[in-house]
Amino acid sequence: MLDNLSTSLKDALKKLAGKTVIDRAAVDELVKDLQRALISSDVNVKLVMELSKAIRTRSLDEQLPKGTNVREHVLRIVYQELVRLVWASTDVKLEPQTILMAGLQGSGKTTTTAKLARYFQKKGMKAGVICADTFRPGAYDQISTLCAKINVPCFGNPLEKDANKITREGLEHLKDLELIIVDTQGRHALEADLIREIIELNILTKATHRWLVIDAALGQQASEQARRFHEAIDIDGVIITKMDGTAKGGGALSAVAETRSGIVFIGSGETIEDLERFNSDGFISRLLGMGDLKALVERAEEAIKADDVDVNAMMKGKFTLRDMYKQLEALNKMGPLKQIMGMLPMGNMELPEGVYDVTSTKMVRYRIIMDSMTPGELDDPSLITSSRLQRIARGAGATPDEVRELLKYFKMMQRTLKGLRGGGGKFNMQRLMKRFSGMQ
Amino acid sequence: MFGGLREKLLVARNRLGSSIYGAAATQSPPELGLSTGKTAPAPETSKPISPLSPTFVDKVRVLITDRELIVSEKDVSDALSELEMTLLESDVAMPVSDAIISHVKISLVGKHRKIGDSVDALVVGALKSALLDVLGSGFNLADYVRTHNRPVKILFTGVNGTGKTTTVAKIGAYLKKMGFTVVIGAGDTYRAGAIEQIGVHAERIGIKIIQHQEGADPSAVLFDAVQYAVSHKIDVVLADTAGRFHTKSNLMSQLEKIKRVMKPDLVIYIDEAVAGNDAVIRAAEFEKTVGSDAVILTKADMDSRGGAAISIAHTIGKPLMFLGTGQGYDDIIPFEPEQVVEDLLGGGT
Numbered sequence: 001m002l003d004n005l006s007t008s009l010k011d012a013l014k015k016l017a018g019k020t021v022i023d024r025a026a027v028d029e030l031v032k033d034l035q036r037a038l039i040s041s042d043v044n045v046k047l048v049m050e051l052s053k054a055i056r057t058r059s060l061d062e063q064l065p066k067g068t069n070v071r072e073h074v075l076r077i078v079y080q081e082l083v084r085l086v087w088a089s090t091d092v093k094l095e096p097q098t099i100l101m102a103g104l105q106g107s108g109k110t111t112t113t114a115k116l117a118r119y120f121q122k123k124g125m126k127a128g129v130i131c132a133d134t135f136r137p138g139a140y141d142q143i144s145t146l147c148a149k150i151n152v153p154c155f156g157n158p159l160e161k162d163a164n165k166i167t168r169e170g171l172e173h174l175k176d177l178e179l180i181i182v183d184t185q186g187r188h189a190l191e192a193d194l195i196r197e198i199i200e201l202n203i204l205t206k207a208t209h210r211w212l213v214i215d216a217a218l219g220q221q222a223s224e225q226a227r228r229f230h231e232a233i234d235i236d237g238v239i240i241t242k243m244d245g246t247a248k249g250g251g252a253l254s255a256v257a258e259t260r261s262g263i264v265f266i267g268s269g270e271t272i273e274d275l276e277r278f279n280s281d282g283f284i285s286r287l288l289g290m291g292d293l294k295a296l297v298e299r300a301e302e303a304i305k306a307d308d309v310d311v312n313a314m315m316k317g318k319f320t321l322r323d324m325y326k327q328l329e330a331l332n333k334m335g336p337l338k339q340i341m342g343m344l345p346m347g348n349m350e351l352p353e354g355v356y357d358v359t360s361t362k363m364v365r366y367r368i369i370m371d372s373m374t375p376g377e378l379d380d381p382s383l384i385t386s387s388r389l390q391r392i393a394r395g396a397g398a399t400p401d402e403v404r405e406l407l408k409y410f411k412m413m414q415r416t417l418k419g420l421r422g423g424g425g426k427f428n429m430q431r432l433m434k435r436f437s438g439m440q
Numbered sequence: 441m442f443g444g445l446r447e448k449l450l451v452a453r454n455r456l457g458s459s460i461y462g463a464a465a466t467q468s469p470p471e472l473g474l475s476t477g478k479t480a481p482a483p484e485t486s487k488p489i490s491p492l493s494p495t496f497v498d499k500v501r502v503l504i505t506d507r508e509l510i511v512s513e514k515d516v517s518d519a520l521s522e523l524e525m526t527l528l529e530s531d532v533a534m535p536v537s538d539a540i541i542s543h544v545k546i547s548l549v550g551k552h553r554k555i556g557d558s559v560d561a562l563v564v565g566a567l568k569s570a571l572l573d574v575l576g577s578g579f580n581l582a583d584y585v586r587t588h589n590r591p592v593k594i595l596f597t598g599v600n601g602t603g604k605t606t607t608v609a610k611i612g613a614y615l616k617k618m619g620f621t622v623v624i625g626a627g628d629t630y631r632a633g634a635i636e637q638i639g640v641h642a643e644r645i646g647i648k649i650i651q652h653q654e655g656a657d658p659s660a661v662l663f664d665a666v667q668y669a670v671s672h673k674i675d676v677v678l679a680d681t682a683g684r685f686h687t688k689s690n691l692m693s694q695l696e697k698i699k700r701v702m703k704p705d706l707v708i709y710i711d712e713a714v715a716g717n718d719a720v721i722r723a724a725e726f727e728k729t730v731g732s733d734a735v736i737l738t739k740a741d742m743d744s745r746g747g748a749a750i751s752i753a754h755t756i757g758k759p760l761m762f763l764g765t766g767q768g769y770d771d772i773i774p775f776e777p778e779q780v781v782e783d784l785l786g787g788g789t
Contacts, residue, residue, distance in 0.1 A: 036534065039528050039534060039717075040533070040534040040717045042717050042718070045528050049525075104714070104739070104742065105601075105603065105739060105767075106600075106601030106602060106738075106739070108600070108601055110633075135767065136637065137636060137637045137638075137641055138634060138635070138636035138637025138638075138639075138640060139633060140633070141633035142631065142633025142634070142636075142637075145632035145654075146632050188739070188741070190741065190742065215714075215715075217712075217715045217716060217719070217722075218714055218715065219531040219714060219715055219716025219717065219719075219748065220528075220529055220530065220531045220716060221531070221714045222716075241601075242599070242600060242601070242685070244685055244687065244688075245686070245687055245718065245722065246686070246687060246718055246722060247716070247717075247718035247721075251716055270630075
């Protein structure tokens with residue numbers, strides 16, 4: 001759904017892929033690309049500026065954590081800042097409650113009301129709808145037709161002009177139901193009378209939730225409108241509608257940031273079933289187009305203890321087999337390779353099918369071979385002569401060729417690391433993987 | 441016509457690219473003609489935050505004039521990037537604001553080189569020409585109806601929830617007030633309650649409506665509406681349709697069929713003034729599949745910035761006909777670009 005945004009972000013991040021040191025110009029460029037991507041997705045300009053400023057400052061000021069490359073470092077910052085933007089997801093509990101719908105004209109409140117009734121009905125709740133839209137002609141016909149289709153009781157009176165009166169009667173009429181959704185007339189924040197009306201409705205219904213319905217195409221106005229609605233009735237959730245078009249829903253992000261609530265549902269079609277529960281966990285990761293980054297970050301932190309590998313020594317070219325062993329071990333701790341790869345921002349790297357299995361078995365083999373070496377050999381591989389090689393192979397149940405391959409791989413790693421002096425990290429997964437796939 | 445503008449701008453921009461630097465340096469000390477009464481502006485002083493009416497053009501003017509006086513090409517680009525931000529904040533879509541910026545830049549730089557005119561006049565002139573170029577010439581519906589064979593058939597299109605049905609009612613009331621006879625075809629047979637909605641509107645404003653039941657073929661309804669107009673010598677047929685997304689090819693081909701069957705004289709594309717960047721994408725898609733002759737922007741009362749107008753006009757190059765400005769039948773105003781631009785620029789030179 002937010003594909004375009006994720007593509008633009010990916011492109012922006014790709015530019016950092018080859019970098020090993022934090023480079024002001026590159027970060028500036030990334031931030032600029034990010035700004036453009038977010039603004040063309042209709043995220044509020046001010047919000048984008050704040051966000052990008054934070055990302056820029058943090059990227060330049062924060063020290064590159066041990067074991068990450070620049071791209072991962074910046075990516076993590078982008079991720080964390082975006083997460084702060086989206087806030088937590090709003091809880092939707094299956095218990096007796098009243099939901100008050102609010103939103104601009106034509107944002108899709110009535111359709112969404114019916115979809116919500118259907119959603120809760122499917123979860124086994126007894127739902128009912130009150131049509132408090134007394135202004136738009138045909139509003140009652142619309143909601144009652146939709147409700148009739150799903151057998152949900154709908155209370156309304158197209159002849160009554162007082163939304164409060166209808167709602168009061170409706171609450172009485174539907175009091176046996178567990179869940180009541182109050183559909184209201186579309187209004188915008190500058191219409192003082194209507195804002196007053198919805199405040200009254202909020203007091204009258206004692207609504208458990210007050211959800212703001214936002215059209216995915218809504219532009220810069222989203223922040224302002226959301227803020228006013230929030231001031232009036234304390235919005236506690238946002239529903240994005242019309243996500244089946246080409247609009248990217250950035251306006252909804254602004255609204256969420258403004259109301260400090262979460263996105264509750266996403267409407268993406270014209271039938272009554274087209275409503276998805278929104279879960280903000282992992283949303284940003286998907287937005288950035290890269291699996292569940294949060295989980296990856298957590299895992300990496302668990303798996304790699306800072307003292308596992310002596311990075312400094314390695315940077316001086318003192319990369320021994322022992323270091324490589326630890327590296328493989330750390331990888332192993334993080335879980336099945338395929339899963340890790342799924343979580344990684346792979347960017348421009350395409351792995352052929354089947355590589356996962358081969359490489360992970362190969363890693364296991366390498367470890368076994370190394371287990372068969374003496375401590376001296378691990379510290380200084382040049383000790384390994386032809387006879388020692390034979391011994392290692394026998395001890396590990398491997399062929400001498402496999403041992404040679406390991407040594408070749410080790411030399412390659414060593415050379416790579418020398419080339420990286422001053423930056424990068426011992427945990428350069430992409431490079432590692434490239435070596436592996438190159439050796440097939 | 442605006443597609444051409446953009447290309448022209450791009451070409452010109454490339455050609456001028458190198459001369460921008462030289463140009464700003466030759467600038468003579470400019471006089472400030474700003475109504476705020478500020479004269480010799482101290483360079484690098486704090487930017488005046490316009491406390492008056494913060495319409496975007498005001499902001500723009502302040503930004504550009506005051507920044508520009510710090511005579512160096514770097515500041516021109518600073519000012520322009522802030523102008524860009526202002527446009528973006530006003531919901532002008534990214535590609536469109538890019539185009540406007542380059543236009544303004546070119547006019548500014550070109551002028552500086554020739555005469556050392558007052559900066560204010562320069563900026564206003566540049567902006568005015570950029571905006572007028574984008575907004576086109578407007579569209580007088582009453583004149584159109586007068587000068588064409590009756591019945592004039594008008595088809596309304598657009599995505600969901602932009603306010604097509606309400607607009608159809610408003611236009612009906614408008615034309616009726618102008619002395620034309622009108623019939624409405626209830627072509628939204630999909631959305632529940634749509635026929636009732638347009639029916640109530642038609643009844644209130646006293647216009648005949650042709651309708652079938654929900655789920656009927658909209659082409660058939662609208663064909664009937666046209667037949668009714670022909671046999672009753674009605675001046676205008678207003679054809680409402682269901683909202684549809686440009687991504688649904690079946691619905692778009694349904695719209696093509698409607699167009700084949702009722703042969704509209706005018707296809708009017710309706711979008712909302714609050715739409716953001718997507719306005720450009722969907723306007724282009726609608727233009728591609730069913731075409732359009734004019735644009736109506738609704739919900740303009742929610743949004744005083746009107747960036748969507750600029751985006752859409754720039755994208756499909758069709759005139760803006762009306763602005764919808766509220767929930768009443770009279771809340772519709774003909775769009776006159778000169779007037780609007782004049783208003784925006786506060787009657788400057």
